[in-house]
Amino acid sequence: MTRLATALVLAGALLGTAPVAAQDVPTFTYGPVFEDFGPVADVDMDMALPADAYFRVAFDISEAAEPGEVSRRIESAARFINMHVRAGVPEERVQVAIVVHGRAGFDLMHQDAYGARNDGAENANLPLIAALIEHGVQIYLCGQSAAGLGITNDDLAPGVQMALSAMTAHALLQQQGYTVNPF
Numbered sequence: 001m002t003r004l005a006t007a008l009v010l011a012g013a014l015l016g017t018a019p020v021a022a023q024d025v026p027t028f029t030y031g032p033v034f035e036d037f038g039p040v041a042d043v044d045m046d047m048a049l050p051a052d053a054y055f056r057v058a059f060d061i062s063e064a065a066e067p068g069e070v071s072r073r074i075e076s077a078a079r080f081i082n083m084h085v086r087a088g089v090p091e092e093r094v095q096v097a098i099v100v101h102g103r104a105g106f107d108l109m110h111q112d113a114y115g116a117r118n119d120g121a122e123n124a125n126l127p128l129i130a131a132l133i134e135h136g137v138q139i140y141l142c143g144q145s146a147a148g149l150g151i152t153n154d155d156l157a158p159g160v161q162m163a164l165s166a167m168t169a170h171a172l173l174q175q176q177g178y179t180v181n182p183f
Contacts, residue, residue: 033085033135037070037128038078040086054093055084058170058178062102067121070128071107074098076183077137078128091135097173098132101142101166105151108141113155126157133159142166 026041057080065071077096084094100108106117107125114123129139140163141156153162163169170180 031082031086033081033091034078034131037075037131038080038082040079040083042086045087049084049087049089053084053089055080055089056095056173056176056178057181058097058099058173059181059183060166060170061098061100061104064103064105065107065125067118068124070124071104073104074100074107074125074128074132076181077132080181081135081137095136095178096132097138097140097169097178099140099142099163099166099169099173101145103149105141105145105149108139108157108160109151109155110157113151123157129157129160140166140169142169 026043028039028041030036030039059073059077059080061071061073063071063073065073077098081091081094081096085091106114107123108129109117109123111123111126115121133139139160141151141160142165143162144165146152146162156162174180
């Protein structure tokens with residue numbers, strides 16, 4: 001148990017309330033779109049989703065995952081889709097793009113290129129990337145970051161697209177009605 005968790009449990013006990021560990025914590029589950037990625041909790045909402053809700057959201061990702069681990073940042077796109085479809089928004093009205101720059105570009109490489117740069121580690125992002133692309137998510141790599149990191153189009157996982165820059169990708173996506181998700 002971390003120091004913070006221990007402190008919270010002790011504070012709860014001292015205040016006569018239930019310890020944090022004993023509280024009713026919502027269960028995070030997968031689906032309905034991605035059964036292996038993007039766990040979400042069901043929420044009793046006060047902010048209702050309009051019946052005609054339509055989302056066009058771009059995720060900006062610059063933080064790389066640890067070698068061999070799934071990128072929580074990339075997985076956020078699957079969570080976004082799962083939570084909104086589960087809440088009743090038709091999947092075709094949830095459009096997502098991912099713009100990757102900086103060292104996160106390594107997470108978009110096919111296995112041979114990724115393994116060559118990470119002591120043979122498996123690129124755990126490849127199944128996630130394939131699932132996202134299968135469901136219409138557009139994934140762009142900043143060409144400027146790629147050039148600086150020595151990543152070429154031939155290094156990219158199937159379906160990942162090279163953009164001139166992350167700035168360019170975001171500008172073009174914005175012109176298509178996408179908003180940038182700040183998370």
